[in-house]
Amino acid sequence: MGTITKALEMLNFFSREKPEIGLGEFVRLTGRDKATVHRHLGELEENGFLEQLPVSRAYRLGPAILRLAAVRETTHPARRLLRPIVSQLADDIGELVHVSLLQGAQLSPVFHADPKCYGTQVHFDVAEMLPLHATSSGQAVLAFAAPELCERVLGGPLPRYTDETTTDRESLLAMVERARETGIGKAERTFDEEVTSESIALFDAAGQPVGALAVIVPAVRASEEKWSQIRPLLIDAARAATHSLGGVLPPSHPLK
CATH class of the missing domain: 1.10.10.10 (Winged helix-like DNA-binding domain superfamily/Winged helix DNA-binding domain)
Incomplete structure (x- = not known):
């Protein structure tokens, strides 16, 4: 270093x-x-x-x-473009939604919204970097990232955040492959033992993943019925987010 x-x-x-x-x-x-x-x-x-x-x-x-933040947002706006999409999705589903951008081998939070419709809420730390191997956002990004990034992540030390965090290489590759097949990353209690999340990667003009849009739900109310109601809205919002960034989904993306 x-x-x-x-x-x-x-x-x-x-x-x-x-x-x-x-x-x-x-x-x-x-x-x-x-x-x-x-x-x-x-x-x-x-x-x-x-x-x-x-x-x-x-x-x-x-x-x-x-x-520097002002220069970045003026020349390559992200928060301004993504804020209304994230806020609308959060209001529509009543759960916390966040968007993050790829920074090296981690994801950096950009904006989040929580309508606080329930007594049980998710604590989201805006300063905490998100690991690719332990989050649904990371799975969604790795599913369409260059092989070099996947090797960099899986070849390095993989810390455990909860008892459910997967650190086995083959198991992680299987999770990434499922995200590639469905277009959606899914994590259950792997980064925070009290939450589950689903995410869809965001792409640039070349069809390369630059970040992810995620919905986070407390595990106590994360039923499959609830997720089946959330997914169509998440898919539409992720498409809109990629479009707002001037990006396109890669031809192989199952949600294209």
């Missing part, structure tokens, strides 16, 4: 629940020595990716994040 990667990786520790992080906590989180962490923090602060609070001396995300 290069120096730049080590420094930028530290930004991923921030979340809604952890908006400010001190030097000592960064040392604990990274497992690196204090001098190295302090140097990386100084470089990130100097370039505007972090700013240090004057009283607590803790760090929070800096203004460079806002500037």
Whole structure:
């Protein structure tokens, strides 16, 4: 892992629940020595990716994040285009819907909507990267991704998130193949032991997967009858999402 990667990786520790992080906590989180962490923090602060609070001396995300996010959304809009589709689907089905974009060998959340129609709700962490092997979104993406990405994911360490997380290579390949045959990824208690989800990949103009649209339902009400009602709406929304991004479904896609 290069120096730049080590420094930028530290930004991923921030979340809604952890908006400010001190030097000592960064040392604990990274497992690196204090001098190295302090140097990386100084470089990130100097370039505007972090700013240090004057009283607590803790760090929070800096203004460079806002500037770059604005540039990305202006030149290659995603959130603005996908927000109405995600929100409408969530309202139509009464469950949490989220969209994520491919970032290396993980998925980065872009937008989510939850109409909060039920007492039992799904907790969704907007800062948490989604693993490809343990989520329905990951299955949907791997089903149509280049073989190199699949090998990269399945050839690396595969952490377990719940007792139901599959880490066996052949079992994962079978799950990806089912997603390729149906066009829909399905995960039951594999990333969060209390939820089940179904997802459909989103594609770019070349028909390559760039992300996924997912519906997440608490396991206590995730009956097959409910999913049979959700799927047609999810399929229509995923088609609309791919179209809004200027993409097309690949010729081999079963939902084309």
